[in-house]
Amino acid sequence: MTMTEPLLKVRGVETYYGKIIALKGVDLDVHEGEIVTLIGANGAGKSTLMMTVCGSPQARNGSIVYAGEDITTKPTYEIMRTGIAQSPEGRRIFPRMSVLENLMMGGMVAENKYFEDDLKRVFELFPRLKERQHQSGGTLSGGEQQMLAIARALMSRPRLLLLDEPSLGLAPIIVRQIFEAINELNKTDGLTVFLVEQNAYHALKLAHRGYVMVNGVITMTGTGKELLSREEVKAAYLEGGRH
Amino acid sequence: MDYFLQQLINGVTLGSIYGLIAIGYTMVYGIIGMINFAHGDIFMVGAFIALITIVALGITAATPLLLLIAALVLVLVIAMALTAVWGWTVERIAYRPLRGSFRLAPLITAIGASIALQNFVQISQGARNKPLQPLFQGGFQLSDGAGTGFAVQLSYMQILIIVTTVVLMAGFTFLINNTSLGRAQRACEQDRKMAALLGVNVDRTISLTFVMGAALAAVAGLMFLMYYGVVDFFIGFVAGVKAFTAAVLGGIGSLPGAMLGGLLIGLIETFWSGYFSVEYKDVAAFSILAIVLIFMPEGLLGKPEVEKV
Numbered sequence: 001m002t003m004t005e006p007l008l009k010v011r012g013v014e015t016y017y018g019k020i021i022a023l024k025g026v027d028l029d030v031h032e033g034e035i036v037t038l039i040g041a042n043g044a045g046k047s048t049l050m051m052t053v054c055g056s057p058q059a060r061n062g063s064i065v066y067a068g069e070d071i072t073t074k075p076t077y078e079i080m081r082t083g084i085a086q087s088p089e090g091r092r093i094f095p096r097m098s099v100l101e102n103l104m105m106g107g108m109v110a111e112n113k114y115f116e117d118d119l120k121r122v123f124e125l126f127p128r129l130k131e132r133q134h135q136s137g138g139t140l141s142g143g144e145q146q147m148l149a150i151a152r153a154l155m156s157r158p159r160l161l162l163l164d165e166p167s168l169g170l171a172p173i174i175v176r177q178i179f180e181a182i183n184e185l186n187k188t189d190g191l192t193v194f195l196v197e198q199n200a201y202h203a204l205k206l207a208h209r210g211y212v213m214v215n216g217v218i219t220m221t222g223t224g225k226e227l228l229s230r231e232e233v234k235a236a237y238l239e240g241g242r243h
Numbered sequence: 244m245d246y247f248l249q250q251l252i253n254g255v256t257l258g259s260i261y262g263l264i265a266i267g268y269t270m271v272y273g274i275i276g277m278i279n280f281a282h283g284d285i286f287m288v289g290a291f292i293a294l295i296t297i298v299a300l301g302i303t304a305a306t307p308l309l310l311l312i313a314a315l316v317l318v319l320v321i322a323m324a325l326t327a328v329w330g331w332t333v334e335r336i337a338y339r340p341l342r343g344s345f346r347l348a349p350l351i352t353a354i355g356a357s358i359a360l361q362n363f364v365q366i367s368q369g370a371r372n373k374p375l376q377p378l379f380q381g382g383f384q385l386s387d388g389a390g391t392g393f394a395v396q397l398s399y400m401q402i403l404i405i406v407t408t409v410v411l412m413a414g415f416t417f418l419i420n421n422t423s424l425g426r427a428q429r430a431c432e433q434d435r436k437m438a439a440l441l442g443v444n445v446d447r448t449i450s451l452t453f454v455m456g457a458a459l460a461a462v463a464g465l466m467f468l469m470y471y472g473v474v475d476f477f478i479g480f481v482a483g484v485k486a487f488t489a490a491v492l493g494g495i496g497s498l499p500g501a502m503l504g505g506l507l508i509g510l511i512e513t514f515w516s517g518y519f520s521v522e523y524k525d526v527a528a529f530s531i532l533a534i535v536l537i538f539m540p541e542g543l544l545g546k547p548e549v550e551k552v
Contacts, residue, residue, distance in 0.1 A: 056436060056439060056440070075439075076439040076440060077439050077442050077443055077444045077445065080440055080441060080442040086440050088437065088440060092434055092436070092437040092440075094429070094430055094433045094434060094437070095433060096433055096546065097429060097433070101426060104423070105426060105430050105438075105441050105443075106441060108423060108426075108427070108441060108443065109441070109442035152441070156441070
């Protein structure tokens with residue numbers, strides 16, 4: 001898209017689980033200020049790519065460069081201190097911690113002085129969390145947990161936000177709320193978002209650019225609109241996904 | 244009644260020592276799901292370090308009281324620091340290389356570490372009992388036994404043990420519940436992968452858990468030494484098994500559970516010895532553990548595993 005160096009540059013990444021190959025040489029770019037969506041069927045390797053960016057598991061071959069720095073072999077906790085945050089698959093809320101404590105965990109890598117302001121900001125974004133701040137994470141509904149997972153990721157003041165299926169298992173109205181929140185963060189704060197989705201229609205509409213992954217390789221790329229209009233994409237990923 | 248009161252005092256004292264050791268078991272189990280069988284021996288090492296420091300500093304009962312207290316605080320700090328290094332080392336050598344290996348592997352190295360520590364102390368310090376003259380004599384006479392013929396004593400030593408334990412446990416509970424280190428530890432306990440995704444250095448957090456457990460065990464070691472006045476290289480085994488029982492009774496993984504469990508095991512043992520037979524005190528403690536586990540498999544204060552969504 002632009003000529004500048006991308007914020008996240010993934011080149012020829014191969015990831016294995018034991019002897020089984022999950023990513024077979026993935027190339028992907030995310031530029032500063034973009035929303036990039038990765039779609040693909042269940043088991044295509046989308047979540048694996050997201051976790052590989054975070055070094056868990058690490059790529060066996062290829063390279064991942066973030067903000068000009070090679071992070072391929074860095075330990076996860078160091079990567080997460082460089083401005084990358086992830087709201088992972090399955091949300092992974094700490095069940096025996098309160099909502100507030102979950103958010104404190106998210107804010108751990110950020111400087112303390114920002115905490116109050118950031119807390120206010122995520123409570124504005126997701127007012128439900130404010131009501132439930134003293135409730136333990138395990139007692140929240142699926143939608144609330146999803147909001148909490150995103151809010152927790154935001155508390156680290158990320159430059160690059162990785163969102164793994166934020167719409168999974170949620171009611172359409174909540175999906176809309178969450179996608180609106182993502183859009184707003186991108187527009188007003190210039191947050192760069194890399195989004196993995198099965199809910200392809202909404203995710204591609206939201207995105208500047210998209211990628212399609214099949215069996216551990218990228219098969220198509222283009223702007224969100226282009227991908228939405230492609231017959232193959234429609235047939236494979238949009239059947240019934242428009243609602 | 245007087246007799247009962249005396250047993251209660253003795254039981255709480257013993258329970259305090261068990262509770263301090265039990266915290267180390269329960270925290271390590273909570274964070275890596277492994278029983279650190281070497282923890283009892285870490286307690287023993289702590290007792291020896293305390294003894295060596297006391298002898299090296301030349302502390303005796305004849306030392307003026309204020310100086311004695313200051314010296315004992317110094318002994319406590321030294322014992323905690325050095326024992327913590329031992330705890331850290333055991334984790335680094337025996338457990339960390341095996342993380343991600345099959346579940347039984349670190350359990351086996353734990354037993355190995357336990358034997359290694361015992362033998363090391365046996366060889367370097369000798370196998371004989373090491374006595375220590377009592378540093379604090381006397382105490383409060385709560386009842387002179389005029390009517391019952393039984394005098395109730397609350398010794399200064401017992402007060403010291405109970406007060407130190409209460410202070411340490413309160414401080415420790417605060418640390419776990421309210422500091423960012425404590426939060427990181429609880430996060431690792433609940434979901435290590437997610438903790439790493441939030442920038443927590445999981446290995447370092449686990450190491451610190453071992454360090455804290457070992458430091459508390461060192462406190463227990465010093466108290467055991469001063470209370471009973473004798474240590475040998477094998478005290479870690481029995482105390483370790485008891486403290487482990489306490490942790491399981493209270494609900495392994497639960498911090499208040501370990502404290503409660505320690506207290507209960509101490510009380511059960513003393514009361515059984517006082518009213519029935521000394522020989523069967525261990526049987527009593529373990530029987531009650533078995534009965535509790537039949538009806539409450541997760542222990543008294545353990546967390547039920549239903550919250551997972």
